[in-house]
Amino acid sequence: MTDLAIAASGLRKSYGDKTVLDGVDLAVPAGSIFALLGPNGAGKTTAVKILSTLIAPDPASGPIVVGGHDLATDPQAVRGAIGVTGQFSAVDGLITGEENMLLMADLHHLSKAEGRRVAAELLERFDLVEAAKKPASTYSGGMKRRLDIAMTLVGDPRIIFLDEPTTGLDPRSRHTMWQIIRRLVADGVTVFLTTQYLEEADELADRIAVLNDGKIAAEGTADELKRMIPGGHVRLRFTDPDAYRTAALALGEATADDDALALQIASDGSQRELRSILDWLDASGVQADELTVHTPDLDDVFFALTSSSAKPQEALR
Ligand SMILES: Nc1ncnc2c1ncn2[C@@H]1O[C@H](COP(=O)(O)OP(=O)(O)OP(=O)(O)O)[C@@H](O)[C@H]1O
Numbered sequence: 131m132t133d134l135a136i137a138a139s140g141l142r143k144s145y146g147d148k149t150v151l152d153g154v155d156l157a158v159p160a161g162s163i164f165a166l167l168g169p170n171g172a173g174k175t176t177a178v179k180i181l182s183t184l185i186a187p188d189p190a191s192g193p194i195v196v197g198g199h200d201l202a203t204d205p206q207a208v209r210g211a212i213g214v215t216g217q218f219s220a221v222d223g224l225i226t227g228e229e230n231m232l233l234m235a236d237l238h239h240l241s242k243a244e245g246r247r248v249a250a251e252l253l254e255r256f257d258l259v260e261a262a263k264k265p266a267s268t269y270s271g272g273m274k275r276r277l278d279i280a281m282t283l284v285g286d287p288r289i290i291f292l293d294e295p296t297t298g299l300d301p302r303s304r305h306t307m308w309q310i311i312r313r314l315v316a317d318g319v320t321v322f323l324t325t326q327y328l329e330e331a332d333e334l335a336d337r338i339a340v341l342n343d344g345k346i347a348a349e350g351t352a353d354e355l356k357r358m359i360p361g362g363h364v365r366l367r368f369t370d371p372d373a374y375r376t377a378a379l380a381l382g383e384a385t386a387d388d389d390a391l392a393l394q395i396a397s398d399g400s401q402r403e404l405r406s407i408l409d410w411l412d413a414s415g416v417q418a419d420e421l422t423v424h425t426p427d428l429d430d431v432f433f434a435l436t437s438s439s440a441k442p443q444e445a446l447r
Pocket residue numbers: 145150168169170171172173174175176177326
């Protein structure tokens with residue numbers, strides 16, 4: 131059996147009569163990146179808060195084991211094994227980055243010399259040496275997140291919870307954060323990540339669980355999830371309206387988009403299917419100006435699995 135860093139079954143949490151988590155099972159192998167993906171308000175932060183002992187699950191919840199420790203009977207040991215960063219950042223803006231690090235070292239009862247050594251090493255690793263003597267309130271969003279993770283690492287946790295680590299960051303800072311996360315895992319740390327960004331889960335996670343309406347709607351690798359739903363198609367676009375009409379008439383089963391002069395044909399994108407579409411175009415004597423192949427991506431999975439009927443792209447970017 132694989133060594134699990136986090137194992138929870140039947141995780142439940144309600145606020146009054148609002149059920150936020152309705153029997154969630156989680157199994158996160160040690161040394162992997164696990165992404166809990168879900169729309170706003172799905173309960174991702176609630177799950178992180180429970181797993182990191184910040185709030186208690188409902189009494190009807192099943193057992194939760196984090197870092198080999200039972201969360202109900204030994205929360206102190208769980209706290210010793212984990213680090214948490216995210217929406218409830220520990221960074222104090224009034225003091226410098228270095229002072230934040232030293233404070234963390236004190237909290238972990240490191241000696242003065244050891245604290246200084248660890249702080250200097252982490253500030254260097256997270257590219258914060260130049261900013262170390264400046265108040266953290268002057269840091270950019272990306273620098274604050276880096277400081278937050280650096281502070282978490284002072285305690286050398288084996289499991290790190292990252293609650294929406296890149297929300298609000300620009301693309302460059304987001305990529306830097308992804309590199310940091312990959313490096314953590316390369317060093318043997320387990321990362322439990324929540325995100326609203328499909329691309330982020332696809333990019334980083336070994337396994338992804340999609341949380342919707344308090345339940346896990348699907349779980350697997352990005353590829354497994356993509357295989358679960360249809361959505362692959364070939365799109366033919368025309369500039370000549372006559373060619374478009376001829377093609378639309380002859381290709382009955384295609385979905386027509388009259389405004390864009392485009393036809394969409396369900397397809398798995400295989401060479402065989404592409405060849406038959408090209409053969410058919412040749413035989414009909416029509417010339418498509420553009421042919422694109424769309425294989426299902428996590429967007430398709432997400433929209434197929436979550437209840438929102440429209441594609442709320444704004445909410446996801
Ligand atoms: N202390 C609380 N009291 C009442 N309701 C709460 C409380 N904390 C969270 N909720 C509700 O629980 C639901 C899930 O919240 P949660 O913050 O876990 O979602 P999320 O998936 O992290 O969303 P987001 O991506 O917006 O951060 C929301 O509807 C929220 O309003």
